[in-house]
Amino acid sequence: MKPIVFGDRFGWLHAGTGARGIVLCSPYGHEDTWSRKALRTLAEQLCAHGFTVLRFDYIGTGDSADAEESNNIIDAAVDDVCAAVAKLKEDSRITDVTLCGFRLGASFAALAACRSFVNALILLAPIVDGRRYIRELSLLRKTWLDQLPAPIRDAQPDGGELNVLGQIYRAEHVAQLCALDIADAFESRRVPLADRSLILDVTSGASEKLHKTLRRLGSDTECRIFEGYSAFMQQTAFSVMPREALATVVNWASAGSMRQSPSARTPLAAARNAAPSIRTVHSVERPVFYGAPGLFAILCEPRGVDRHDSVLLIANTSANAHVGDSRLSVRIARTLARQGFASLRIDARGFGDSAPLPPDQMPSNPSDAIHSNGIVEDIARAAAWLETQGYADVVSFGVCSGAYATLRAALVEPAITGVIAVNLQRFYVPKGMALSSMNSMAGYASSLSDWSRWRKVFRGERSLTPIARAIIGHAAARLRSRLDNALDLRSDPPANDPRGVVLALQRKGVDTLLVYGELDAGLDQLHAQFGKHGRRLPNGAKVKVEVLAEIDHALLSPHAAAKVIERCEAFMQSRKADTIAAPGNWSHGDRSRAALLSEPVDLSEVGSAQCPTTR
Known part of the structure; x- marks a missing residue:
């Protein structure tokens, strides 16, 4: 093709x-x-x-x-x-x-x-x-809203536009479809x-x-x-x-x-179209193949303005293609192009328009499929490819599972000097682990005042047992973290420990921004390990946390998407003033760039360091 x-x-x-x-x-x-x-x-x-x-x-x-x-x-x-x-x-x-x-x-x-x-x-x-179709869309929207924590649900606009999992249908569109x-x-x-x-x-x-x-x-x-x-x-x-x-x-x-x-x-x-491109007022987008045979991406470069050395590498969200949920990846790319920043929205192997995985390599567990080392390797390959294209500062971006993969890739890839991880669920996801879609502790707390949820409990439609288990598990995790800090039992944590990840990013000098919705379930592990909103992160840490109000997990609401796009713009603008370490200051030992482009990445190469002093 x-x-x-x-x-x-x-x-x-x-x-x-x-x-x-x-x-x-x-x-x-x-x-x-x-x-x-x-x-x-x-x-x-x-x-x-x-x-x-x-x-x-x-x-x-x-x-x-x-x-x-x-x-x-x-x-x-x-x-x-x-x-x-x-x-x-x-x-x-x-x-x-x-x-x-x-x-x-x-x-x-x-x-x-x-x-x-x-x-x-x-x-x-x-x-x-068309009328039946609109009813189906409206029912799907209601189902989505019912799953949101009450504060986020109440913040969604009602009337006028119809937002169905991020796709906005204006009133005139609804009328067209009804006819x-x-x-x-x-x-x-x-x-x-x-x-x-x-x-x-x-x-x-x-x-x-x-x-x-x-x-x-x-x-x-x-x-x-x-x-x-x-x-x-x-x-x-x-x-x-x-x-x-x-x-x-x-x-x-x-x-x-x-x-x-x-x-x-x-x-x-x-015939024609040997080098096809999409040209907008502010950008030129070209299909490219990166890193290894069959790996596909869209390179978006600014048009009409000076190009900066920084570039945003946009990872897949879940198993979705490089376009992103509700076209978020495309919107981020074209917004940044107006500011002079290039971006690369990639498909890892097995996703979107990249080569499919061989049948014997396809995980049966959905969580394994979207948190695999193969995705991490492909992000690393993409970053290395961008460096060969003249970009000295590669910032990786991802949402949920994409946040996880970009964070892990930053641990092993020299070209990645910055990370924007949105709604990261866990710092490490072992094989076979099933990530639940349960609410966060803050979400559970907000639900206590939501009488519609209590009515479902009283009618026997919802059980309190999963909530109780989640609260007990969260409390236990926080206690273990406090004991570790107090007794300094894990001064040299491994790379699959949240503190080990932060240490590795700190040692490598990766500017990392963790963005969370204030009710996102990913905050629970952050709070358990580093205190509320990361207040126990080390002084002067390269890893910073920003918590935003009314942000749904998948960024399907226009408000959430706009806020995250703003954070991407601000992060990339900050790169212009920062001094970026010269490529090669942190390396994979004797491995050459050519080898990195073609070989699997060994996630065990993160190494170890001393635990930072927490506040």
């Missing part, structure tokens, strides 16, 4: 061997994040059967250019789909085109098929009733109908009106069940690949007969 840019839209071309092409239309918002891995897998499987496949990001999503505020999201997305179809027809040998879309992307594909002729149409769990009815759209189509259509429904009869409409208008239409949908459509780290549904799509598409022979035109993969 090769990256491609057309009309400010970023995409990937999987070049096949024949004259049949397929455009994949992704869903919208959180469903785009959750389904990216499956759609890439589908593209690869179709390509293996000879199809040339183009998958892409709509304007305003993913790595594509930002959208205008006034855009009608449906019309704009349909324009993007039509542009993708035209690109496939214009620049390749393709004479037979299929549109395949998932969820809202299926609706976009159907509407595009009413404006631009395609030979076949594949609609996966299509949104056929969506793709069955009716086919009645007024401008072009001949696709010869064949396949619909995979979540439940039997969900698309009955659409099915009947397509058949009545002359399209040979099949309707089947989307097997494995429920296990698939959940957070990326827990999502189960819908292999049966993907096989159904590949087999159905392959069974269709092609009416024309391949043309002699140059394949799109070998």
